[in-house]
Amino acid sequence: MNERARAPFVLVAAGGTGGHLFPAQALSVALRARGVTVDLATDERAVHYGPDFPARETHILPSATLRGRNPVAIARTVATLGLGVAKAWSLLGRLKPDVVVGFGGYPTVPPVLAASLRGIPTVLHEQNGVMGRANRFLSSRVTAIASSMRSVAGMSDALRAKTTFTGNPVRPNVIAAAAVPYAPPVAGGSLNLLVFGGSQGARVMADVVPSALALLDAPLRARIAVTQQARGEDIDRAKASYAHHGIAAEVAAFFSDLPDRIARAHLVVSRSGASTVAELAVIGRPAILVPLPHALDQDQFANATMLAEAGGAICIAQRDFTPNRLAAELAALSADSARLAGMAAGARSAGAPDAAEKLADLVLRVAKR
CATH class of the missing domain: 3.40.50.2000 (Glycogen Phosphorylase B;)
Incomplete structure (x- = not known):
């Protein structure tokens, strides 16, 4: 029996900064301890963290952050994100993950949106007490949402209904x-x-x-x-x-x-x-x-x-x-x-030392749906 037949395969998507990558890293450690195969989808900034991330393979996708209201800048950002979605669509067709997990930031948008369009189960993790712009854009499209805080401001009843409090995963050295x-x-x-x-x-x-x-x-x-x-x-x-x-x-x-x-x-x-x-x-x-x-x-x-x-x-x-x-x-x-x-x-x-395990439980439940 090959590895894919006996273990779920999770694609983790996180922007290339510590604030997004650290909880993604903690989840990946917890999943791999359960025999789950994990890949990482991110942007070029993650190269600095890459050697320490516990993924089988890291996939760099085009991404850009929406800043300001300049029409030219907005058009460039949308074009870059569109290219990222196209590349993510192709990547997901090749990898065929059981679930895609996004940790916020605009680099999360291409892989999570492409997964939603392909009908692949998706989970968003919101780390803050206020949902970020990228997660707000994706939230209605995903299968489930995990939150670090017991209450996230501005959530609709529909979003709260599919939200589970897990806490914010922290790395093993924490x-x-x-x-x-x-x-x-x-x-x-x-x-x-x-x-x-x-x-x-x-x-x-x-x-x-x-x-x-x-x-x-x-x-x-x-x-x-x-x-x-x-x-x-x-x-x-x-x-x-x-x-x-x-x-x-x-x-x-x-x-x-x-x-x-x-x-x-x-x-x-x-x-x-x-x-x-x-x-x-x-x-x-x-x-x-x-x-x-x-x-x-x-x-x-x-x-x-x-x-x-x-x-x-x-x-x-x-x-x-x-x-x-x-x-x-x-x-x-x-x-x-x-x-x-x-x-x-x-x-x-106020700490949640078991957050990574709780999030892993949620991710694997969604993968089995």
Whole structure:
């Protein structure tokens, strides 16, 4: 009996950024552990992540993101997506997957739309508290929807009827990091601060965090050990500020072991993308979250609000994220270990460490229909 006869075949479709690829990766690990064959359909940006993605084969399809209202740009985007759908149609005819699973972003559109047109069962995973534009476009066409949040804003009754709450799948290294219990800082001891802004870093973190730490009293500055992800052009100035104020700091453009660093942190300062919030919740670490302010759907605000309502985070709008405000929050939290421990517990209460397995269950149910 050949492999296809004895095991389902799942095509996972995800845009080439960590926010989409990480949960897709977690699902793929869970499916492969059950003997399922998995391929990945994505765009050219995923080349950076490709060697680590647990797929039999990766298929690059044309895609483009719809930005702005310029008629020429819209026409080019539609043409590129149309080409992607045509290529995806041909690919699906050759591969014949049992189900196609999309994780959002415009690179999801060609394979999921082509699968729908071919009558192949489809699943969408929505990571945020507000459904993204690509998923909104596809949602009425798919067989089932999985959600990271118990409530997704703006869903119709028809969409809610085919939606299952699974949580946001996290990678195995996140599950491993979650085994490390939170140990709040002791009086006079070190305070490990982790700062990052998503897969590409965030300039606002380099603008605000070093300046905020410079405002702290000298005894507190001496206790702090900073690990900060920064854009390449911001690294030198962040390092110079920390060195000038005697603050121990490691600053780099990328950390491949970020889940382990989250586990070692007493406090995290970050954006609030869906994967970031999911990992903070599963690992259970207190955070100060600064949602991306200009997102069309304000999805990061919804994500941060969810974690804040669980008691695991402080949400600060970017307009209020000033050195003085951050310094005040850091001074208060550093003096209140019990509050930090409570926030860690609140974050963990919102986590879904079994999300990958729940999503795998849903995907295989849909594949059998």
